[in-house]
Amino acid sequence: MLLITCPYCRMARPESEFHYGGEAHVARPAEPANVSDAEWAAYLYMRANPKGVHAERWRHIHGCGRFFNAVRNTVSDEILATYEAGMSRPDLGDGTKDAR
Amino acid sequence: MASLHRTNGGGRVDRARTLSFTFDGRTYQGHPGDTLASALLANGVHLVGRSYKYHRPRGILSAGAEEPNALVTIDRGDGRAAPNLRATQVELYDGLVAESQNRWPSLSYDVGAVNSLFSPLLAAGFYYKTFMGPRLLDSNWAWHKIYEPLIRRAAGLGKAPTLPDPDRYANRFAHCDVLVVGAGPAGLAAALAATEAGARVILCDEQAELGGALLSEWAVEIDGTPAASWVADAVRALAASPRVTLLPRTQAFGYFAQNFVALAERLTDHLASSDPAAARERLWQVRAKEVVLATGAIERPIVFPGNDRPGIMLADAARTYVNRYGVRPGSRTVVLAACDSGYAAALDLHRAGIDVATIVDPRPNGNRTLIEAARTAGIAIEVGATVIATRGRQRVTAVRIARIGADGSAAAGSWIPCDHVAMAGGWTPSVHLFSQSRGKLAWSDAAQAFLPAAAAPGQAQRSAGACRGVFGLAAALEDGFAAGKAAADTRVRKRSFNVTHDLTDFSGIVGTPGTGAHVSKAFVDFQHDVTVRDLKLAAQEGFRAIEHVKRYTTTGMATDQGKTSNLNALAIVADHLGKPIPEVGLTTFRQPYTPVSFGTIAGTSRGDLFDPVRRTPCDGWAQAAGAVFEDVGAWKRARYFPEGGEDMHAAVARECRTVRGAAGMFDASTLGKIEVVGPDAAVFLDRLYINSFQKLGVGRCRYGVLLNEAGFIIDDGVIGRLAPDRFHVTTTTGGAARVLNMMEDYAQTEFPDLKVWLTSTTEQWAVIAVQGPRARDVLAPLLEEVDLGATSFPHMSVKAVRICGIEARLFRVSFTGEMGFEINVPADYGVAVWEAVWREVQKHGGCAYGTETMHVLRAEKGFIIVGQETDGTVTPDDVGLGWAIGKSKRDFVGMRSLSRPDMVRGGRKQLVGLLTADPKLVLEEGAQVTAELHPPAGTPALGHVTSAYWSAALGRSIALALVADGRARIGTRLNVPMPGSDVPVEVVAPVFLDPKGERLHG
């Protein structure tokens, strides 16, 4: 079981308190009516799914209830950073921030 | 009476007390401190099991967790039968009942031993060839008559108990600064160092006594103190610290991410009797800041022909039986020593009065000091020799030694009579937990072993002592102390240890020393009966990677996970392929280290606690009324209320007629309920649902449909506006949590600018639906000053009222097509109000109805159920709900997807009604709908039946279906192919009753 630090509660809590929420920073187009079918399809379905460092959404569902983001290595399960929803992905200096 | 097989004194068993136990029905005696294995040896019992494939007689190989042969079933009665326990780990208690496994009819006369005669047929790849090979026989017959019984019998040595496990199991989460796994010399030293630093320490060890290998020493002194006393002092010092938790009988079996380690603690299995309320085992889930692995090493067998006969055991195990348990495992021993521990065993066996016939050492140059000591003791030594054959049916009677030539060939020599062989092949570090932690291993030529190299990220752990190749007692103690210090506080003063009688060479040999062509019946994996021949065959057949060889031969795949065999197997395959060992690779170490009972893992999650049941406030009333229940998600819902011996069909038909004729009441409390509050509540709901809510008046309701962003229906429900900034949202029973999570997601991440707050109120309200033409008459007497008239409180209204004096929310809504109300009262008043309504319902000839009637009544009206008429690929238009989409809306969740090309093309499946030509015939839900009457195989279906019921109101069957271009097919005939008879159907509009809604608005 992973330990995840909720950036709102500022506490490391067991994974069972959290829900996974898919890739982070996939913003819903502000005016969906103005985007092309291809752009909308990309928003709906295209995800990076990397083997390695991944920014993803979690929700502290059995805690404060807040959605937040985490940078996790999908190979080692190491959680490199967690940060509040709406903040940009932190640069961990490993070259993965702009990989997508 | 002193046993012939006990030493004259010494050891850690309590000779003053005697315990009785039975093995295969025969009664024997042992002492407290014995394991089942030591007690059997003390009674001269060596034959303890039959091997897996060939049913060869097998004896006790080891004295620990690595035991591949001595597997027994311990039956404590009443379902407390534990199979495949290692006799070497089972603590003896008075009255213990043990049975051997994999033999019939008895251990000494086993019919299955005939398998030995067919051993060429059972060689490597037998299972694969069985499944994949040419089908000479009718495969079905062969499978059921030959292969399956054979494989089933062979698949597990012990039999799983058939009765439910009556024992209790406990579970504990724990946190500590330093978790030390293993309480041998390195582990004890590590715990002492960490404790000195003031750390919170957990020290666990799988044995009943802490001390590990030190418990088998009699001569060793540490800093001038005898080993046993040193252990006692160390344990006493640790136990005295309130910051230390000592866990004997506790196996660390799994190492997971972020220093999360699972331990299984045995609490009562060693007791003759225990309080039935006491837990049998406890699962510890430990999160440690630092982990010190002091898991030691396992001695390897030597691979030579006939190395599996009872009486042949590991040298260090023999030494442990003599020194720790006071047991003589034989009367005349041949020691095959490829490293120091063989000599140490020979000397201690000799000291215990066992005739050590000879030491056979395959190495050209052994440890001179030890050789000298053995010679001084009068023990003959054959250097540069090995064993190439053994004799003896149920116990070894002789071994044949051979001198190894310069070219590696062996020249057969004389037979030496003996009843015991001790083999010391070298030591394999126990890197299982390190490997489970995803640490990287590297091959060490010096140690002839894989050793921990790099720790995985996030795993703050270090190995100490023999498990990282640091052998020798003084070195292991110092390494352990240094690891504990590093894990806790580097300011702790470094410590060195003064040890007498230390050993130095542990590397030994891997593979098959000097046996050349003599490989017949040379066992590598004892538990799975894998021989050198099998491994060579796999290599000859083209297997190159050890992972493939493992699966093909099943070497290392038994319950012992190859603890004694993996490295030898690897060396033999590498040798055959002419490659260095690291190039052949290493198999994966998996949890659990030793088998763990299901009870320990399940803990309290069993029976009623496995999947908690949700019950509504009115559940007790429904039970008393004789309702038949169904499971809906975690809820128990009343399905129907049979009267006077009615079956479901009769009860549902009566309930349907009563609701449409008079009135019925229904427990709708399971509906999900979410209170959406805030100045932007209406805007928020507008963005989530397809409907418009901004213009919805206070006191009015709307049927809301929720899509996902892909444009497909995922939930629906009535939404009432209680105030300009307050909505009462209902969801489907199963969708409540999902919808709230989705709302929170949008509120927090996509629309954080909106001022809106969401609260789950599902369990705050009991919901009582009253439906039918007399519904108003039922409710009127219970309400204070409320006009329920069609104009003052029309369909789709909501109002705060007092019912039976209790504040309530009253909805005028209908899921039946009849005039209907839903009363929401605080859950605690649910039963009281239900009973009051029930009294009124009865006055009007009404009834209580269940979910089955609810389904029929809504289907007669063509109301969809999300998850029945929809399956995650259905749009609002597909089910005729296009009208619900707010006309002037620019955006809502899923709106953009509704104009994607696939959504607007023709041929989408649409909701229609189906009427069977035979009105008595009720279609099967899920049945396919086709154009042709007898479609040829492979014809794609036009769609499928989503709902089908007997309609009492119509006196015939009805069905709803999703059919390609369904609305255009209304009035045409289609077919529902069924086994035996295809059913012609007429396509109709999906509303069977009161299409104008006159009853609804009455």
Ligand SMILES: [Zn+2]
């Ligand atoms: Zn939180």
